[in-house]
Amino acid sequence: MFQLGKTIVSEDIIEKEFVCNLASCKGACCIEGEAGAPLTEEEVLILKNIYPKVKPYLRPEGIKAIENQGTHIKTDLSELETPLVDGKECAYVTFLGNGTASCGIEDAFNDGQIDFKKPISCHLYPIRVQEYSEFSAVNYHKWPICDAACSLGNELKVPVYKFTKEALIRKFGLNWFLQLEKLVSEL
Numbered sequence: 001m002f003q004l005g006k007t008i009v010s011e012d013i014i015e016k017e018f019v020c021n022l023a024s025c026k027g028a029c030c031i032e033g034e035a036g037a038p039l040t041e042e043e044v045l046i047l048k049n050i051y052p053k054v055k056p057y058l059r060p061e062g063i064k065a066i067e068n069q070g071t072h073i074k075t076d077l078s079e080l081e082t083p084l085v086d087g088k089e090c091a092y093v094t095f096l097g098n099g100t101a102s103c104g105i106e107d108a109f110n111d112g113q114i115d116f117k118k119p120i121s122c123h124l125y126p127i128r129v130q131e132y133s134e135f136s137a138v139n140y141h142k143w144p145i146c147d148a149a150c151s152l153g154n155e156l157k158v159p160v161y162k163f164t165k166e167a168l169i170r171k172f173g174l175n176w177f178l179q180l181e182k183l184v185s186e187l
Contacts, residue, residue, distance in 0.1 A: 004179055012140035013160045014184050017153030018126055024148035027101025029125060031089040032145055036082035038121040039072050044080055047071040050114045057104035065091035123167035
């Protein structure tokens with residue numbers, strides 16, 4: 001672990017390699033697991049505002065889940081998340097013709113309908129950020145469904161921090177990322 005500004009960063013994000021391999025996993029991270037994508041308070045407001053523009057991109061099952069549960073849920077631990085369809089996939093998930101999961105939010109963004117790409121937790125994956133009062137913990141999340149992404153990252157020699165560069169800049173800013181790159185070059 002090392003400190004960078006108000007973040008404590010796991011060395012795994014510079015030592016581990018990762019490149020999403022959608023051909024292999026079919027977007028399982030949007031389908032597997034026991035919870036929706038973590039959301040920030042700001043994202044909750046954004047999702048409420050953009051839902052009418054995202055709705056046309058969603059599957060009927062996703063629309064029903066959102067209309068029954070809301071554009072977000074609050075867990076028993078007061079954590080904010082995207083709702084799920086029948087306790088399974090994210091309500092915002094869509095599927096391509098080959099069965100690969102996609103994101104209705106990102107589809108609307110890519111079509112220029114909204115200016116919000118997707119929740120930062122999704123954009124950062126496989127990095128997970130835990131917010132504390134004095135700092136943010138930046139960690140690598142290893143999940144067996146991403147083994148093919150680890151293999152592809154290893155083959156292409158792409159460290160996690162480079163794979164998630166755009167998302168890290170979105171979350172922490174360009175200056176933070178440049179400091180991270182400087183630190184990596186000095187190691």
